[in-house]
Amino acid sequence: xxxxxxxxxxxxxxxxxxxxxxxxxxxxxxxxxxxxxxxxxxxxxxxxxxxxxxxxxxxxxxxxxxxxxxxxxxxxxxxxxxxxxxxxxxxxxxxxxxxxxxxxxxxxxxxxxxxxxxxxxxxxxxxxxxxxxxxxxxxxxxxxxxxxxxxxxxxxxxxxxxxxxxxxxxxxxxxxxxxxxxxxxxxxxxxxxxxxxxxxxxxxxxxxxxxxxxxxxxxxxxxxxxxxxxxxxxxxxxxxxxxxxxxxxxxxxxxxxxxxxxxxxxxxxxxxxxxxxxxxxxxxxxxxxxxxxxxxxxxxxxxxxxxxxxxxxxxxxxxxxxxxxxxxxxxxxxxxxxxxxxxxxxxxxxxxxxxxxxxxxxxxxxxxxxxxxxxxxxxxxxxxxxxxxxxxxxxxxxxxxxxxxxxxxxxxxxxxxxxxxxxxxxxxxxxxxxxxxxxxxxxxxxxxxxxxxxxxxxxxxxxxxxxxxxxxxxxxxxxxxxxxxxxxxxxxxxxxxxxxxxxxxxxxxxxxxxxxxxxxxxxxxxxxxxxxxxxxxxxxxxxxxxxxxxxxxxxxxxxxxxxxxxxxxxx
Numbered sequence: 001x002x003x004x005x006x007x008x009x010x011x012x013x014x015x016x017x018x019x020x021x022x023x024x025x026x027x028x029x030x031x032x033x034x035x036x037x038x039x040x041x042x043x044x045x046x047x048x049x050x051x052x053x054x055x056x057x058x059x060x061x062x063x064x065x066x067x068x069x070x071x072x073x074x075x076x077x078x079x080x081x082x083x084x085x086x087x088x089x090x091x092x093x094x095x096x097x098x099x100x101x102x103x104x105x106x107x108x109x110x111x112x113x114x115x116x117x118x119x120x121x122x123x124x125x126x127x128x129x130x131x132x133x134x135x136x137x138x139x140x141x142x143x144x145x146x147x148x149x150x151x152x153x154x155x156x157x158x159x160x161x162x163x164x165x166x167x168x169x170x171x172x173x174x175x176x177x178x179x180x181x182x183x184x185x186x187x188x189x190x191x192x193x194x195x196x197x198x199x200x201x202x203x204x205x206x207x208x209x210x211x212x213x214x215x216x217x218x219x220x221x222x223x224x225x226x227x228x229x230x231x232x233x234x235x236x237x238x239x240x241x242x243x244x245x246x247x248x249x250x251x252x253x254x255x256x257x258x259x260x261x262x263x264x265x266x267x268x269x270x271x272x273x274x275x276x277x278x279x280x281x282x283x284x285x286x287x288x289x290x291x292x293x294x295x296x297x298x299x300x301x302x303x304x305x306x307x308x309x310x311x312x313x314x315x316x317x318x319x320x321x322x323x324x325x326x327x328x329x330x331x332x333x334x335x336x337x338x339x340x341x342x343x344x345x346x347x348x349x350x351x352x353x354x355x356x357x358x359x360x361x362x363x364x365x366x367x368x369x370x371x372x373x374x375x376x377x378x379x380x381x382x383x384x385x386x387x388x389x390x391x392x393x394x395x396x397x398x399x400x401x402x403x404x405x406x407x408x409x410x411x412x413x414x415x416x417x418x419x420x421x422x423x424x425x426x427x428x429x430x431x432x433x434x435x436x437x438x439x440x441x442x443x444x445x446x447x448x449x450x451x452x453x454x455x456x457x458x459x460x461x462x463x464x465x466x467x468x469x470x471x472x473x474x475x476x477x478x479x480x481x482x483x484x485x486x487x488x489x490x491x492x493x494x495x496x497x498x499x500x501x502x503x504x505x506x507x508x509x510x511x512x513x514x515x516x517x518x519x520x521x522x523x524x525x526x527x528x529x530x531x532x533x534x535x536x537x538x539x540x541x542x543x544x545x546x547x548x549x550x551x552x553x554x555x556x557x558x559x560x561x562x563x564x565x566x567x568x569x570x571x
Contacts, residue, residue: 010110011039013061014049024048038108051133055107059131064109067095069136070460074144074494084145086121090114093132093140101126107134143495147194148225151214154187159229184239187232192263195287198223199503201328203287207233207280219455219504220328223497230279237274237281244272252276258355260290271355288357297337300330301506303545309510309538310449314338317389319446320409322396324419324427329452330506331418332357335392338416339363342390350383352376353394368394380404384413393417399435406436409444422567423542424448424511425533429526442521448511452542452566453504454549454559457488458496462553465489471557478543478564489556505554507546507563511539542567 011025020028020043028042035042040058043049059066074095081094081102092114096103102125104118109129119127161183191214195203200216207213212227241248244257254275261268267290275282297307313321321338323331336358343349343362351360354368354376364386366379376393377400383391384404395418396402409415421427427448431441465487467475475483490500511533513521520529533539543564549555 010058014043014057017057019053019057020048040108051135055131055133058108058110062109062129062131065130067105067130067132069093069095069105069132069140070493070495072494073492073498074140076144076146076148079144082118082121084141086117087145088141090118091134091137092118093137093144095130097125099125101128103128103130105130105132105137107132107137140494142197143497146197147190151187151190151194151225152227154183154190155212155227155229155232158183158187158232158235184235188236188239189263192261192268192287196263196266196268196289201287203285205233205236205283205285207277207282209279217328219499219501220453221455221499233280237283240272240283240285241274244270246272246274251281269357290358295333295337297334297341300334300337302334302508306449306508306510309512310338310447311341313447313512314342314414316414316446318409318412318414320406320415320417320444321446322417322419322427322448324421324424324448324450325452326420326422331451332394334449334451334506335416335418336360339390339392342414347389348387349390349392350386350388351392351394352379352383353392364388376401377404380408384408384411388413390414390416395419396431396434402431402434402436403440406431406440406444410440415444421450424450424509424539425530428511428513428517428521428529428533432521432524432526438522438524442513442518445513445521447513449508450511450542451506451508452546452563454507454546454555454563455501456503456505456554457556458490458493458500458502460495460502461491461493461500462488463491465557467557471561474561475547475557478547478560485551487550487557488553489558500556505549507542507549509540509542509545511536 011029014020015022015025024046028039028046028048031046032039032042040054044051044054055066058064072095078094078097081097082092087093091107091111093105094102095105102122104127106114106129108114109131115127191203195216198216198218200218202217204215204217204222205212206215207230210230212230212233213224214227215222215224238248241255241257243259245259246255246257254273257272259270259272261270269288269290271286271288273284297310302310313319323334325331339349339351339360343360345362349363351363351365352368353365356365356367359365366383368374368376368379376397380391380393380401381404391405391408391413393401393405393415396405405415405417419427419430421430427450428441428445431445432438467487472483490496490502492498492500496502514532514536516532517529517536520532543560546555546560546563550557550560
């Protein structure tokens with residue numbers, strides 16, 4: 001490789017090209033001397049030049065291509081050519097390779113020290129260089145350097161630590177020995193690190209006849225990897241049970257527990273569920289990032305006009321507000337956002353939860369425990385005698401809980417709770433189906449928020465979407481009007497692992513009860529209630545809210561269709 005060199009120092013070149021002034025260069029050099037960072041970083045920090053300008057300039061001076069990493073799909077085979085430790089340290093990423101050469105993306109292709117080391121690590125291949133954005137490079141490291149190889153290595157090592165033909169049940173006694181336990185710990189550490197890096201909300205460990213499946217739920221969709229060492233499943237389950245203080249001798253019955261871990265500066269609360277299956281025990285772990293902190297209504301994705309209306313409802317001194325949707329739709333997050341707004345020295349707030357997901361200052365939080373008969377209904381009766389202003393019930397699970405919650409809302413308390421229902425309209429009807437009397441529901445219920453999480457289009461590969469004739473007809477049926485908007489989708493890139501989606505956004509509907517709806521509920525006339533709700537001026541169904549997001553370019557039409565299909569199927 002012919003090492004690229006600048007004919008003049010970077011700062012002088014930028015001055016000659018009138019990109020920065022002499023005074024700006026002097027100020028940046030003084031800053032560089034005090035911070036010991038590169039001159040380019042100092043110039044960007046000071047706002048004299050942006051990263052794209054600097055890299056475009058460097059690539060021209062060094063006669064190198066400037067590559068947008070986000071627009072490239074880089075396979076795992078390519079990544080493995082340069083180990084992560086060297087890639088991060090030297091700020092370089094392999095973009096392509098063959099037997100003779102390697103195309104390297106570098107944030108500073110003029111770094112001669114780094115180039116010498118890269119030539120050593122990648123010999124005998126010759127190096128071809130390209131300039132890339134450092135911010136994109138750092139994101140690519142997190143996205144591309146999965147723990148897959150590391151996990152496979154620890155799995156293989158763990159299997160070797162147990163003699164062939166031994167039943168891993170004997171692990172009960174040996175798991176606490178330094179050697180074996182250390183390998184189990186390393187394997188689990190890698191599993192958790194990979195899950196946090198991939199922003200997974202859940203991790204599934206599923207034993208099969210000839211393989212062990214590890215599945216992660218990322219942006220609401222499961223992604224699978226396979227471990228061939230099936231014998232280690234018992235070791236993983238046993239260690240996880242010990243961490244969650246569960247009965248390690250019980251393998252015939254499901255168990256639930258929780259534990260706390262710290263992974264890469266993330267405080268993670270893990271909710272663990274085990275279940276006996278055909279080839280062992282299946283484990284599902286819900287990962288709750290406590291270090292992320294509580295979010296506000298604005299952070300949940302609630303549109304501003306809905307936030308205003310919801311805040312008006314929450315400012316009342318009594319009544320019930322429900323947050324509804326399926327498991328994993330973000331109901332608890334919305335409830336905690338409400339609690340964080342209401343939490344003040346002048347209000348007594350009590351929550352009854354199973355489990356308590358986030359610890360809140362000043363709020364009295366009670367964990368339900370059915371093993372000692374500490375049920376929702378029992379805690380609620382006591383909570384109402386504790387002089388609360390606001391009562392949060394984790395979930396309306398039975399008729400008794402519903403009745404206590406409704407009566408609490410009628411006796412001067414603001415009650416917040418959740419229901420597992422499809423939409424806002426069916427939520428009020430569900431209370432009647434659970435045995436609540438019409439006069440109670442109509443008098444206590446104030447508003448219902450229903451929500452879903454839908455996948456957001458990846459910003460790195462967002463492009464215009466051309467609708468099929470079927471999609472066009474469906475959207476016109478949804479909106480009852482002709483559709484001529486421009487829509488978008490994700491084409492797939494390394495940033496989103498070629499899915500076209502990255503992250504999720506909440507879709508919401510808010511139903512506030514008016515006189516007609518209250519009257520119908522009092523008579524327990526569900527048809528009249530449904531009609532009155534649909535005719536309400538301010539009510540907009542979830543599918544139409546999702547459609548608005550598609551018009552804004554936040555989500556794809558496919559996500560709107562998927563949401564509408566799920567709602568229709570569950571009605």
